[in-house]
Amino acid sequence: MISTRKAYGEFLTEIGDNPDVVVLDADLAAATKTDMFKKEYPERHIDVGIAEQDLVGTAVGLALSGKTVFASTFAMFMAGRAYDQVRNMAAYSHSNVNLCATHAGVMVGEDGPTHQCIEDIAIMNVIPTMKVFCPADGVSTKKILSICMNEDGPKYIRLGRSDLPELYTDEEFHVGGSHTCGDGKDGTVFATGSTVSIALEAQNELKEKGINIRVVDLYSIKPVDKEEIVRCAKETEKLVTIEDHSIIGGIGSIVSDVLTELYPKKVEKIGINDTFGKSGKWTEVYKYFGLTKENIMYKFIQE
Template sequence: MAENTVKKIATRESYGNALVELGTRNPDVVVLDADLAEATKTGVFKKAFPDRHIDCGIAEGNMVGVAAGLATTGKIPFVSSFAMFAAGRAFEQVRNSVGYPHLNVKIGATHAGITVGEDGASHQCNEDIALMRTIPGMVVMCPADDVEAKAAVMAAAEYEGPVYLRFGRAACPVINDRPDYHFEIGKGTVVREGMDLTIVATGICVGNALEAAEMLAAEGVSAEVINICTIKPLDEDIIIKSAKKTGKIVTAEEHSVIGGLGSAVCDAVCKSYPVPVMKIGMQDVFGESGSAGALLEKYKLDGKGIYGQIKEFLENGLCTF
């Protein structure tokens, strides 16, 4: 399929649309936002259900506290803001008011990673997955496309307990639009079979990893690509099974290589089946202002960048065929 015919949708759009569908199904679903309803796309829920949308203003910690209170009454609150504010500014409230009592609060964090673009380093949250993984009992999900984002929101609403959902600002290709697609919390998916190495990716990097796999295939390298939406709990079985087949792993994420998907994968393989792992992501640096595409290219998180880093990994003498 030609690149210009691939359907692209930002997962923050998917979040807003899924909330409306949820609101129609379940009157207990309520949505809270921190004066960002237009950007987080919860405005569509506000329009459909104005009595179930609460704008808490620019007070993210208070918003999480309100959501915690609503959860104790049987409501299913979705807290919405940019990842930098939902996971960063409100971390203490998420930890103590939601995580510690294990309340049924869902956190919809949009504008994650460097694809926030021109808003710059202060708004580009590359630490949120690491932060949320450390909270006991917190489920952490980072969907790859529109189909998966909607499925993740629906699954989060059904799940009893705290959930962190990570969404992006930039439009990304729809890769899961197929009849046999099935979503389950805690389960990864092999989206491309391969024998020579395993690429474990999450979020926007799944589509980019598939691009990289195509480039590698042109050079005779068979890459298996695994889409991991649920980073916690991690599907260790699918990763270990692939590692036993290929003998080497590359992880790819629009997040710091410290504490994110790569760290979770390393924990899993070190425990069960040690193999060489290379982590592709933000290499202990802050982002900067620029277009989403330019930033992905600069930090080597686009298809070409992932391909180039994998080539170096394969040619450095540690991994050979």
């Protein structure tokens, strides 16, 4: 078990001997895990203090000077506080900056709604040229980050606070890719980040009841794997999405958009339904909002 933010910190230390790598933070290094890099390469760790707009602007200046830049703060402040800077400086200036936002979604837990960003996928997705990724475990976090390092243009990498089970070993990841587990015909669950492992648990328990579904890990949210979404829509019966994000503008909307255009079919969305988050242990908060294997199973068993 490892959180995707911790995997991010480990990744930074693994690539840290590259002198072009610069890591920025806004007074959250211990939480975003950039402190792991700071410990080994303090001269290339820039902390701008509690100033997220300055964080993004400074990151863009470094990136436009040829540096390989990773900038971190909580998702709420990267996508919320610094939206204009991300859009007008990072994206419109065609910078190669990697915006690694941790503490996304209600997984934040106890800190509650002000710190639970459930809009960042929607916000980042609408920015022209922005690429959006959301890894589901430690291995995929590192693989996706290493792709981002060499990928042109601005990237938003959505990371979480809490430990998740390891799902991958040596699978390949790429921009616009996805991973599908299983070849059942009864339905497909599209998930991203923390909800992938929840969907896999549901898949296992449904199998015992004779219901065979697929789980698609949409780790690349933009560009999204349209072909795989359409293939699953054609080959399986019921379609469900589950995400630690608003159902408005998240992967539920994205999958629906793809299907509206290419293969119209009903999609049932599980996520935060146009409301703010809630304080509590993250597992309790997930239960509160129905981000559970039981809720997924119910979608397939109810009829």
